[in-house]
Amino acid sequence: SQTIHQWPATLVQPVGSPLSLECTVEGTSNPNLYWYRQAAGRGLQLLFYSVGIGQISSEVPQNLSASRPQDRQFILSSKKLLLSDSGFYLCAWSPLAGGLLQFFGPGTRLTVL
Amino acid sequence: AQSVTQPDIHITVSEGASLELRCNYSYGATPYLFWYVQSPGQGLQLLLKYFSGDTLVQGIKGFEAEFKRSQSSFNLRKPSVHWSDAAEYFCAVGAMYSGGGADGLTFGKGTHLIIQP
Numbered sequence: 001s002q003t004i005h006q007w008p009a010t011l012v013q014p015v016g017s018p019l020s021l022e023c024t025v026e027g028t029s030n031p032n033l034y035w036y037r038q039a040a041g042r043g044l045q046l047l048f049y050s051v052g053i054g055q056i057s058s059e060v061p062q063n064l065s066a067s068r069p070q071d072r073q074f075i076l077s078s079k080k081l082l083l084s085d086s087g088f089y090l091c092a093w094s095p096l097a098g099g100l101l102q103f104f105g106p107g108t109r110l111t112v113l
Numbered sequence: 114a115q116s117v118t119q120p121d122i123h124i125t126v127s128e129g130a131s132l133e134l135r136c137n138y139s140y141g142a143t144p145y146l147f148w149y150v151q152s153p154g155q156g157l158q159l160l161l162k163y164f165s166g167d168t169l170v171q172g173i174k175g176f177e178a179e180f181k182r183s184q185s186s187f188n189l190r191k192p193s194v195h196w197s198d199a200a201e202y203f204c205a206v207g208a209m210y211s212g213g214g215a216d217g218l219t220f221g222k223g224t225h226l227i228i229q230p
Contacts, residue, residue: 006156034217043222044157044203090156099217100145100164100207104156 002027006091006105013112019064019078021108023091026072031093033074034102035066038088049099050074086112115140117206119221126194127229134189134224136204146187147205147218148178157203163187174198199228 003026013019025031035047046059048066056066063082067075074091091105116139126132138144145164149157161172168180178189187204205218 044220046217049217088154092157098207098209100209101147101159101162102218103159104149106156107154109154 002093002095002103004091004093004103004105006089006108008108009106010109011111013081013110015083015112016080019076019081019085019110021076021089021091021110023074023076023105024072025093028072028093028095030071031095032097032099033068034092034094034099035074035076036090036092038090038107039086044090048076051097081112083112086110115144115206115208115219117204117219117221119202119204119224121224122222123225123227125227125229128196129193132189132191132194132198132226134202134204134226136187136189136221137185138187138204138206139185140206140208142208144187145207145209146178146180147207148172148176148187148189149203149205149220150174151201151203151223153200160189160202194226194228196228196230199226201225 005024033050036044038044048058050056050068053068065077089108092102094102118137120135147162148160150160151157160176161170163170163180171177176191178187180187201223203223204221207218
């Protein structure tokens with residue numbers, strides 16, 4: 001069966017520091033991968049998605065970036081964190097082209113101080 | 114563009130009572146519809162999905178949802194809620210393009226379910 005992992009589970013970082021969040025999927029190949037941010041009371045905001053290694057699409061312009069160095073690995077990064085980057089970050093994978101069925105990881109709680 | 118509306122931000126239900134969470138979508142083609150549940154500090158878990166066929170779909174944990182095209186709705190129901198059902202519930206919609214492609218999911222803002230003892 002397929003599983004999706006995210007780490008770290010929680011992270012507290014100072015403003016201006018770098019960020020690296022990792023997401024890996026097991027038990028499948030060539031998944032579509034997604035990064036979402038969930039702010040309190042605002043639902044899910046799609047940040048990036050990837051249909052293959054090295055292929056990244058950005059949905060919202062911001063100081064975050066994403067990379068997919070391996071088929072089942074998706075990384076969310078920032079060179080300098082802002083206070084507004086605080087939130088709950090969710091990674092998801094989909095076995096379907098177009099991402100019509102998505103399965104979510106456990107999430108990472110990021111607090112920027 | 115697709116949109117999903119969950120009109121109830123919070124709903125309070127007594128334990129053992131029935132539940133209905135509302136979801137309305139806006140899209141011209143046949144939608145693909147989903148309900149997810151999120152416990153505090155956790156990721157989203159898929160409860161059920163509608164792709165085609167029978168408009169009443171059964172999901173996990175005793176939940177069901179009914180697709181009503183005429184009302185553009187996909188309401189989630191449960192005949193008797195348990196305290197463990199307290200969580201955030203998200204409705205989502207996706208669609209296939211005529212050329213066979215798709216463009217991911219659009220999520221509603223969620224409904225927070227509170228269970229009273």
